[in-house]
Amino acid sequence: MGNRKKSLLLTLTTLLAVSLTACSGSNSGNGGKDGASSPSATASATASASKSEEKGDGTGWDGQKYATPITLTTVKGIGTNYFFKTGETIENNVMTKFVHDNLGIDVKYNWVVTDTNDAYKTKLRLMLSSGDKMPDIISFRGDTETLNMLIDSGQFMEVGDLFDKYAGDTYKQGVALNPDTWLPVLRNSKKMALPILDYAYNDDMVLWLRQDWMDKLGLQAPKTLADLETIMDAFVNKDPDGNNKKDTIGMAMGFKNGFNVWMSDVSWVFGAYGGLPNQWNSGADGTLSNGSVDPAAKQALATLKSWMDKGYISKDSALKDEVAGAEMFTKGQAGAIVGRNWLPDWPFGDLLNNVPTAKYKAYPIPSGPDGKIGAPSGNPSVNGWILVNKDSKNPEAILRYYNYFFENWANPQPGSAFENGFAEGYDWAKLPDGTITKDPQKYPDLFPNYADRTHLVEPIYYTLTFEGARIPALYADTMIKLANGGTPETPYEKQTAGVRKKENIDAMKIVLDQKDIRMKNYFQGPLTDTMKQKNELLNKLVNETYNKIIYGQSNLDEFDKMVANWKKSGGDQITKEVNDWYKANASK
């Protein structure tokens, strides 16, 4: 009996313990914040120990590194492109050792999460809502909503002075390339986060045509929408694929996700009449207006409707998102698509699989009846942000870190440490004859301790800045050099020449030749109050009306009714808020 009582007690205690941890784990009503609570107090304690300051600028930096290593706390979402050697983790690997040895910075992760299904974003949001202490820095790449939450939490410092004082020249030049770089993180003209730079012009649009069809039907390069209509007519009616069936269409478009998208795009048709939809365009008087309700859009819709009626675009375009739209091109059904310069890498590989004889070529975006041309310009060469805790002991450390990769990694010179990659045996190896290999599957001896040989282990992805550092102009400059027949000299140029297809390089030249057609979205701020409430209503109104007009389910005059409705349902208010923001932040 006594034994039984004891075992009962044990069971109950265990159950109680389990239930207690379960309860405390979800006391915020959201659940699963365990592990997020390890405070950075210990980290700042060690950081304060580094106040040796023998020489340098008073931060303990001796020009090369922190003489006494400092600790930088952060959090991390490990993406699916992260591969580790056996025994290495994000907390302990060749990169953490390198940064410790060469920069005197110890990176400590308060928590690490595998970033599938937006887990990193979710955990960040949970950390915010549970009021945990923030780490020294947070690198975030993702939706603006979460970025705004982080900024508005008030836990992070203004970085403008920090940037002016500590950022290196390469970083500063990269940021200066685009005057809009700071716009999304400005609050009352204060810069609240450091941009992580990406290659510029990578998101700009070109017109891709099936060159084998063009040659077969003897068609000329399109300059205007009218030229393009001639081409699309021939693609539809002159049997370009030679199967004696009328089964081809002019252009692959997909507007399920809207009328301003990243592939299978339609917005350039609107641009040909003067204004891109679903973004804020700048008018002649310097005020911003929404392109969706611009009179130009009505003309564009009339054009699109005629294309739909004539079979130039698929009857299913409204059902296709960007990728599904592009499939019409890659399965050899459509003869044209508007998209970015890198489409030859993906998804055009599928086109060559499906139609081995296919050839494609990039053309400039055609102009409208009045000679207007316009296409979206994508993001201003920024692909993420770094937020710096206002209580951080060494707020400048992340800039030293980033500077290092800008100077040494972003465009390494021949003979320098990073000429071939980050570390030998990781992302590169040297064969006995002196050639460089990046194939761990073929040379297992040269790439020891690989856990998964199908992927190259690239330690550069472990950096706090995602890819070490990227110089925005470098990609486009290199592509232009190659397009003009230049010989690749630096390691970066050689690598680009090696992996980029000729069509891709030519497309990039077209992008830069017509960079004046870029129409950027002038509103880069956080959602305004009315936007939060009315965006859905207004988007639905616009998308529904556009679609129905193009499909002929509504009359073209429905557009004017839609505009009136848009204005009185909050559109006017939003326009005012957007212009207020623009005056306060952009013009300075």
Next chain:
Amino acid sequence: MRAKVETVGEPAVASGTGTQKGSAWSGFLRRTWPLHVMLLPAVLLQLVFGYLPLGGLVIAFQDFKPYQGIFHSPWVGWAHFRFMFEYPDSKQVIFNTVIIAGLKIVSNIVVPFTFALLLNEVRKQLFKRTVQTLVYLPFFISWVFLGGILNDVLASDGIVNNLLVSWFHIEPILFLGDGNWFRFTVIVSDIWQQFGFGTIVYLAALAGVNPALYEAAEVDGASRWKQTLHVTIPSLAPIVIVVGTLALGNILNAGFDQIFNLYNALVYDKGDIIDTFVYRTGILNGQFSFGTAVGVFKSFVGFALIVLSYRIAYKLADYKIF
């Protein structure tokens, strides 16, 4: 189903203690404590994941900001509910939901019921089992896949339209791009996906009908048709009522997975339902409080309808579910 198991369990325990008097309670505990301990994890699980999160519903009455959390977000009273009903599209969205969900509920009773009756008459066991399994299969495919398949099959140059065009010489039908056809497509594809499951429920009920009833009917000279009419259908009435009652609670759930994977801007006016609407406002625009408010509203309507239909089922069919 779960409710049934529990009610079966309780009387067994109770009958064991019924003979004891005086210290009945302690005797009862002594004998049954392992059962209670075994039940404990389930109860705790239910408390922690089923009931504790209900506290989060308060954000329906707040202007919830994630970085302020539940405890520091400002209270706004009924503002979100007012906004919901003042929203210009609300009527349309609620109407779409009720129409689509209502038609689904009715057809998901009628079709499997009829199919089960027909299948029950089949003499060849192998054929019966094979058909039963085959119609059950779509139930296990997620709408992400089914949506992709339907988008292909029903495209303007897809299989279905190719057949229709070559047989009837008509213009291709935009099954997913025309409001009225969209509702039709949604309901038919939903029946196709669901009816195998319903069929199994009804077949199980059919297997439980007392054979003596049929024998008696046969002795009285009833034909197969008369037997179906007067024995089978009345025997199945209770299960139909159960299924119908439980389904009524879902009158505001028109099937997010399905609609979300099939709809587009062309069919907003006929196909946009509460859940897709909440997804766009609540999740995409970060209006968590508003999304929660709509969820609360939906739950209350669903709860009220279940209570109501339960009462009706009890009154009319004298059938108690719980």
